Amino acid sequence: MGCCEKQTKKEAAGSIVKAHMQVIADKILRKSFECKEYRDRIKTCESCAHHTWLSRKERLNWIICNLGVIIVRPNRIAEDTAKLPVKLEPMDHGLLCCQYCRCVCDVKARGKKLECCLKKWRK
Ligand code: SF4
Numbered sequence: 001m002g003c004c005e006k007q008t009k010k011e012a013a014g015s016i017v018k019a020h021m022q023v024i025a026d027k028i029l030r031k032s033f034e035c036k037e038y039r040d041r042i043k044t045c046e047s048c049a050h051h052t053w054l055s056r057k058e059r060l061n062w063i064i065c066n067l068g069v070i071i072v073r074p075n076r077i078a079e080d081t082a083k084l085p086v087k088l089e090p091m092d093h094g095l096l097c098c099q100y101c102r103c104v105c106d107v108k109a110r111g112k113k114l115e116c117c118l119k120k121w122r123k
Contacts, residue, residue: 019111041109041121042096048120050100052084053091059104 045051054062066082081102087094096105101117108114115122 019107019114022111022113038109041116042105044116044121045096045098045105045109046090048098050098050118051088051105052097052099053087053089053094054085054097055091055094058085059095059097 062082062084084097084099084102086099097103098105098108098117101108103117108116109121113123
């Protein structure tokens with residue numbers, strides 16, 4: 001299941017927590033998943049028309065400005081959350097994000113059970 005498919009708020013929150021826990025577990029256990037699959041996923045995101053680069057400060061500002069929407073958003077993230085600023089040029093220490101689902105691609109690409117919201121890469 002992609003992160004943007006219809007889910008209840010509880011399911012969405014659960015899957016976000018689960019994905020982050022998976023990332024932490026992978027880092028702790030030093031699994032090699034991210035080597036090839038992660039790089040392929042990130043490459044796809046970088047060449048995708050929906051990518052954008054944000055500084056950590058911009059990402060944090062976006063979260064703060066949209067906190068109300070993020071907390072009360074209904075099931076689908078893409079249609080109900082404010083758009084991210086569009087910056088297509090890679091940024092040193094920037095966060096590669098998805099304009100469509102508003103995720104941080106680096107986090108999402110590390111989740112073995114996650115897939116692109118537009119099915120450009122799959123689990
Ligand atoms: S998650 Fe999918 S739609 Fe979003 S930037 Fe990556 S490839 Fe594009």
